[in-house]
Amino acid sequence: MNANVTSNQATMTCAQLLIRLLRDTYGIRTLFGIPGVHTVELYRGLEGSSVQHITPRHEQGAGFMADGYARANGQPGVCLIITGPGMTNIATAMGQALADSIPMLVISSVNRRDTLGLGQGRLHELPSQQQMISGVARFSHTLLDANTLPEVLARAFAIFNGARPGPVHIEIPIDLFNAPVSVPVSWQTPTLYRAAPDPEGLAEAARLLIAAKQPLVLLGGGCVSAPEAARQLVEQLNAPTVTTINAKGLLGRDHPLDLGANAALPAVRELAANADVILAVGTELGETDYDVVFDDGFYLNGTLIRIDLDPEQLVRNQRTTLGLVGDAGRSLELLLNHIPAPLQRNGVERTAAALSALDLVNDPAFADFVPLYTVLAEYLPEAILVGDSTAPVYAGNHLVSQPAPRRYFNASTGYGTLGYGLPAALGAQLARPDLAVVALVGDGGVMFTLSEMATAVEARLPVVIVLWHNAGYEEIRRYMDANGVARLGVDIQAPNFLTLAEGFGCPGILVESPAEFAKALANRETNGPLLIEIDAAAWQRACAFTD
Structure with missing residues (x-):
């Protein structure tokens, strides 16, 4: 990433500077947005740049695309959104x-500075767009001086890189897009x-963990940037480990200490209740x-030891004994220094016993999946498996083991x-x-964003859509x-999904059994998306017949 913005121009517009900062200072290469009359000047700033622009069909889709982009590679997803309805659409x-x-x-336009809050019935006007969006953002800022843009962007990326991340919203009044700004020399x-x-707290945490007889480790999505440290620490502690839905793959596929995301199931709950020290x-x-x-x-x-970047999180949901404020990945690395040799415990055996008791592959609740x-x-x-709230995903949360983090996430959390x-x-x-991506969706949920x-x-994206x-x-x-x-309201009318897919220019196939599903995957093209519709009733009959 080039850390500097330089130009031979003494000035440029606020819109131009925005794109230059995103591209050259922060390394942004993809933007998601739908152009509108209030944002056309941003697109003048994009002209001739190396930044890829993707046009979703709805602003909610833009937000979800940015979310999936960020989860898959750890880089912020960036959206350009129109005033008013664009912002209410992306709020979800x-x-x-x-x-x-x-x-x-999320960078949006907003009405002219001299009209804000006046309720004059102007195009896309809200009483306070910034106030409305603040509830779903780490912060929401209204730019009132074009020359403060670099500082506000720096705040956003400081949140992404140094605090508990989340959405940040910056709104730019439409009269500022063409405002001249001085270009920083550097x-x-x-x-x-x-x-x-805190080093003293780390030492105390290590002392408690070393003395534990039946320890348990709980690793969440905050750890995904440090898989090697997570794996090494778990192995040094020789402790059964719950990896949450957003932490799948953190220890690698089928690690002998990985209990998966099964904390709600009886055998893992018993381990948790009996653990003398929990990290x-x-x-x-x-x-x-x-x-x-x-x-x-x-x-x-x-004894519950919690490590989190957000101090408030240390006291939510469970009674904490020892709380440490710090980046999860860095904390795992430092804690390793206090446990230099593997501890002699029966962690692998305890994990195996719990998984055997769960017997997930023979659980009737998961038999279809x-x-x-x-x-x-x-x-x-x-493949990266990306899910909606749908039956295969609920089962996959328990069944799936991935080779690396950032390859399984969904909206059920x-x-x-x-x-x-x-x-x-x-x-x-x-x-x-470089990786295959599978969208796991249901006939109800996909209608929200089928467009x-x-x-x-x-965009010729070779996503496999499993419906x-x-x-x-x-x-x-x-x-x-x-x-x-x-x-009432749940037996909804479904369209002909294959006909709809054909109308979009996407090939589609209906499958009724695992064998037909395998054939569809084996024969898929990789120059665009593929819809594989699974007839659930026929699939269930085929699976029952096989059993």
């Missing part, structure tokens, strides 16, 4: 990114070192990771938005063109049935 995607601590920069980004926990790093300890059955049954009775993930692992073993899977998969494919199939075709068609909102149907509520 920002909420998902905020819940999962995903770095996202605008250099500061070197930010990751925050490290939780980079995890909220929230219900969508540890209590997906929603009965508040995940108990930690032992074991063949699906078996086929995916055979034909696309290195945190904010839990529908429509996430398809656009987020497109963002992941743009971030990692983004046009974006996939236009589980079970004729409506199956998860909600089950909740209604369980609670004695009549089924």
Whole structure:
């Protein structure tokens, strides 16, 4: 990354400087946005640059693409969004990114400075766009002086690189886009070192962990930048380890100490309740990771050591004994120095016993999806799996083991938005063109953002869209049935997805069995997207017949 912005021009416009800073100072190579009358000047700044612009079909899709892009490669996803309705559209995607601590920069227009807050009924006017968006952003800033743009951008990237990340919103009044600004002779980004926990606290944490008889480690999405340190520490501690949904792959595929994201299942809950010392790093300890059955049954009775970049997080959800404020990855590296030799414990045996008790591949609740993930692992073993809130994803949260982090994420955690899977998969494919990407979606959720199939075709993104068609909102149907509520609003009319895909220019195929699914993957082209629609009822019959 070039850390300097230089130019022979004495001045340029605010819009031009914005693009130059993003490209040359912060290394941004991809932007997501839909041009509008209030943002056309930003596109003048893009003209002739090396920055790729992707045009989603909806601003929510833009936000989800930026989210998937950031999760797949760790770099902030950046969006250019129109005033008013563009911002209300992207707010849902920002909420998902905020819940999962995903770095996202949303740059929007806003009405002229002399009209802000006056309620004059101007185009795209909101009473306070900045106030509305503040609730789904780490911060939201209204630029009032074009010359402060470099400083405000620096604040945003300081959040991304040095604090708990999440969405940042910067709004620029339309009368500032063409405002002349002085070009810095050299605008250099500061070197930010990751925050490290207190040395005395680290030593005490190590002492507790070394003395433990039945330790347990809980690793969350905050650890994904340090897989090697995480693996080494877990092995030195010889401790069973829960890797949350956003931390899948952190220890590598099928590591003998990895309990997976199964903290809500009985055998892992028993380990947790009986652990005398628990180390939780980079995890909220929230219900969508540890209590997906929603009965508040995940108990930690032992000494709880927590490490998190956000000090407030250290006291949420569970009673903390020792809290350390620091970057998760850096903390793992430093803690390793205190545990130089492997501890002699039965961690591998305890892990194996718990997994044997779970017996996930023979659990009737997952029977329909074991063949699906078996086929995916055979034909696309290195793929990034990006999911919506849908039955295959709920099962995959328990079943899937990945070879590396940043290769499995979905919207069933945190904010839990529908429509996430398809656009987020497109963002992941743009971030990692070297890997296959699979979007796991349902017939209900995909309708929220189905128009983004046009974006996939236009950008020639070879995403495999696996659509589980079970004729409506199956998860909600089950909740209604369980609670004695009549089924209303859940048996929805589905379109002909193959015809829709053809209309977008995307090839599609209907499959009814694991064998047909395998054939579809084996014969897929890689010059654009492919829709594989799975008839859930027929698939279930085929799997039952095989059994």
